[in-house]
Structure formats: C-alpha cells, structure tokens
Amino acid sequence: MKVLVTGGAGFIGSNLARAMLAAGSFEEVRVLDDLSTGYAENLTGLDVAFTEGSILDMAALERVADGVDSIVHLAAIPSVPRSVANPRASHDANATGTLNVLEAARATGVEQVIVASSSSVYGSNPTLPKNEDDWTRPLSPYAVSKLATEGYAIAYQASYGLKTLPFRFFNVYGPGQAAGHAYAAVVPKFIDAALSGQALEIHGDGRQSRDFTFVADVCRVIMSAVSRRLSHPGPVNLAFNTNTTLLELISELEAQLGETVAKEFTDPRVGDVRASQADSLLLRELFPDVTPLPLADGLSATLAWYRGRIGLDTGAS
Template sequence: MGYETIRFPEGSTFLVTGSAGFIGSNLVEAILNLGYRVRGLDNFSTGKKENVDSLLVNPNYEFIEGDIRDLGTCMKACEGVDYVLHQAAWGSVPRSIEMPLLYEEINIKGTLHMMEAARQNGVKKFVYASSSSVYGDEPNLPKKEGKEGNVLSPYALTKMVDEEYGKLYTKLYGLDTYGLRYFNVFGRRQDPNGAYAAVIPKFIKQLLNNERPTINGDGKQSRDFTYIENVIEANLKACNASSEAAGQAYNIAYGGREFLIDIYNHLLNALGKDIQPVFGPDRKGDIKHSNADISKAQQMLGYEPEWSFERGIDSAIDWYKENLGYLEPV
C-alpha cells in the first residue's frame, strides 16, 4: 500500500540528484516526511531554487549545489550515503535532437560519474531514472521489458546506455542498480513554462490564462500518464528490493492509456473552459502510442500504484490553481 509504511534502518541517508527538479523535489519531500536524512544535489540548469528553499527548513535536509559532470562533486555527494535516487538528467525528446552533445555529457557521463561515486562510497542501492522512450519504434502494446525497438532520439539513446551501465555495475562491481522507466510522469511542481514543457502542466496553465493550447498531431496519440505519487513509491520500493532484482530496468506507470484529446477535454470540463485547441504538426522523434506492462515491477519490486490518472489529474489541477504564481519565471 503506497510508500507511507515503507521503513529503512534508523539513521538512513538518501542522496537525491536533480533534487530541485519536479520529480527530485517530490522525492526529497516524501523521504523527509518519513523521517530520514536527505542530501540533495542540483546545478539549477532545469531545477528551481524555490523547490530547494521550501524544503531546507527541515534540519534533516542538506543541499549541495553542483554538477554531475564533475566526478569530485559526485564523490563528495555520495559520502556517507546509503541510497542514491539519481534523477538528474536533461529531459525532452525534441531538445535532445537539437543538442545531442549536451545530452551525452549530462545523461550518460553524469550518470556514469554517479554510479562510480556510489560504488566507491559503498552505497547500498542505486536507483536511477530511465524512460519509456527506450522502446523507440517497437509497435506492440503494452510495452514490456526485453522487447525494445530502435530508439528515435538522442534522449532515448542516453537512457538506453544508462541501463547498460547499470547492468554492468551490478554484474562487475556488485552495486545494486535499479532502472525505472518512467512513463509520462505528471503532478505538483512540474514546470508549465518554456518550449519543452510537459503537456499536462502546459495545457493547464494556458487554459487557466484563457489561451489556446497547441496539440501536436491529431490528438489521437496515447500515453500511460503516471502521477508523481506512483513514482515516489517505485523509487522507495526499489531501495528495499532484493539484490536478485538488481541490474535490471522496470516499467513505472499506472498501466493505463489516455488519449491526448480526451485529456484536453477532461481539463476543459474540470476548469470550466470552452476553448478550442490549435492542432500543430507531429513532434519529431515522438512515438504515437505508449502503454506499460507493469507486471515485472509488481513482481520484483512490490510496486502497486494507487494513483489512477483520474485521481492524479484532479489533484494536479487543484495544485496548479493554488500555485501557478509560484511557478512563474522571474
């Protein structure tokens, strides 16, 4: 049942990289609420200072401003740490197509630095963010681990390489690594601003401001949208998983399938708006449909997501109504 009852040894310390970001800051908050010590690492390239500042009031939280591309920073961050939750990365398929070299530096080299620092510091578990994008052009639904196609973007390739390094670090060095293939995560603190913003927060913000959102393609593409609470559960359960489950990657989703045009109409109804969208071209490198088979994570990690899309989207809408000003660019 969820993650509120998960327990770790007293005095356990977690390192969350990308801790000023959407997923990272939610992980920090959840672990602090469970009563454990957390160290955060972020360079604010995509994260927000207010996500850190709002949590620093907790005496169990320590923050390091630094870059995972620097091995020395990673070594320092891993000192005395039991569990690493590695979320630091650059997302966005379209941006990776524009900036492949930067994605190589951050998502591959930075992740390798973190694994090596975790190994040298005797970390118990290394849990890292992968992505459903590794399935590439594999057409069959639901997506199942072990049945991947050709990747369609530099971003997807970086995540596939991370998974291969994860396998090697478990096999060669005995570092328990767990790759979490996130499927379209959404929820509180997800940034609605910028050209590469995720679709749900972007739509919510635009509709609240009475603007016409652009839907890329015909709106009939589908995704397994996954609420942030399910992702927190997966990370913490991976930290408690057996070593037999290490060195592998797992689908982390709700196991549902939502069509983009249906989500748009749900948002219209929930917000009491009547605004027609603009239909634009398909996004380069995007897959048409995505839906996860989560049975492996259920079996190996004990993952049992409690937050359906409907429950999550209503919670997210409430949060954005209250906090949209908090997310405005300075």
C-alpha cells in the first residue's frame, strides 16, 4: 500500500510517517511539505519519499499523488491566533489547499482521502460533549477554514464517489511538537516554559477545558482507517471524551516535575473556545480496538522527550 502524507514534516505528519514505517504494512510513504510550519529534521532517519512543495501547487500535487492508494491530508496553517493575524493565508492553505488535494486525487485516481478538520468548528456551541451532529458556529478564520476542509471532503464523496473521511482533531499533543514559536500549542508551550524556569502564560482564568489526545492514538486511528480503506459520509471526532482544564493540566505537570511552577494570567485570546470535549461514540464504533493513553502517561512521555531534547536527565525531577 502506497500512501501520501501532506504536511508530513509537521508534528502529526512525521509521527504518522514513523508509525506507518514501523508497522511494516505500508509499501511506500510519500511526504509533501513546504516546510512553512514543518521541519525537515522531523523526517531524519525515516525511509520516506520526501518532496518539498506546496499543496497550492497543483502540478506538484499531481506528481506526488500519482500511483498512491490513499492520501492523508494534514498540510495546513494551524493555530487560531495565527489565522486571526492573517486570515487570507489560513484560508488559502486550509480551504483552497484541501480543494487542490481532492482535485489531485480525482485526477490521478486515488481511492481514498483522509482529511484533518478541527474541534474549533464547534465554536460557540456550548454543548458538552460535542457530537458530530451538533451545530457548528466557528469563532475564528482557522475554524472556518477547517469547516471548509471537511465540507469539501464530504462533498467530493457525494459528488464523485471518492472515499473520504474527515477527522475532527481535538488538541493533539506528544513528542515532536514544536514549542519555540509564537503560535505553539499549549502542552509544548507549558512544558518548555516549565523546563526553562519561566512562568506559564495562561490566557484567561485557566478553567477553559480541552480534550487532549495523544499523538500515537491519532496515528493508530488514521492507520486503521487507511488499511481498511474506510470512509464516512460525515465528520468523525478524533478524541476520547476527556475534559481537562488548563489548571488541571498544570497540576499534572507539576506532579510529574515534582515542583510548583510559576503562572502568569493574561487576557483571553480572540477566537478561543471556552470548553472542548468530544463525544467519542462514533469513533469507538468505527475503531473499537483503539484504547487511548491516559493524559498522565502521555504527558510523561512528552515530558521525557522534551527533557531529552535539552539534554536533561529524564529521571530527574
């Protein structure tokens, strides 16, 4: 089986490529990434066919898609704050880029396309947990672009018979997630600050909640979907019905560090949702064999990776 991973030099993409190669059941893993948010070093030592290029380049897309069985489309400009700062770039990469990927799949005869949407599409909907049939009300340009991502995938299944599967990701974290930039996700940002002796910046009161999902669990679900050529006529939440506030996350981090960390509370960010928790009934129906890693274990593995990166003793407190 031959698979193309767009955005494969990014955090989730490189973890997925590594997992696919380790599984031994994938004949070829191709990666397309323009390295705007991914890093070539994430692919060091991996036997992938890497092409540096953009999903906005149709010719490049068609070249790398030709001959593959499935495309896992992860390429995007992530981050709600980044989209608020530059909505056009987020739209171009996330909405138009997805349309290009689907068109390339159609042109080259690819059987299946899996796309990454986001829990941010639920926006101002206060219902918890979030069910795939709940109404959506995006609060940021990023969320709008991700709603377009899954909408295009669903439409191409209905219009052209393409096997598509849109996953709504919920706060994926784990080893390999970059911390040192302005739009870093909360888990690496907190870990990096804690290990550097800096205060953890908390936007708002810290009681906003998230459904944190370990990256290895995300990879296992995606690989199962690819292996089974799975499709679904609507979006699927890819998270496991957990609800952790940022203050609870910090408490767990402090327990693993064995010390209290400094905290700095700042104003809430524009576009952020207050609470996010997935209804995982559909996910568990489609993927009954996937058992998620508890947050404490996932955070421990992530913390160990970051300590290794900065040369600290992984057994130290």
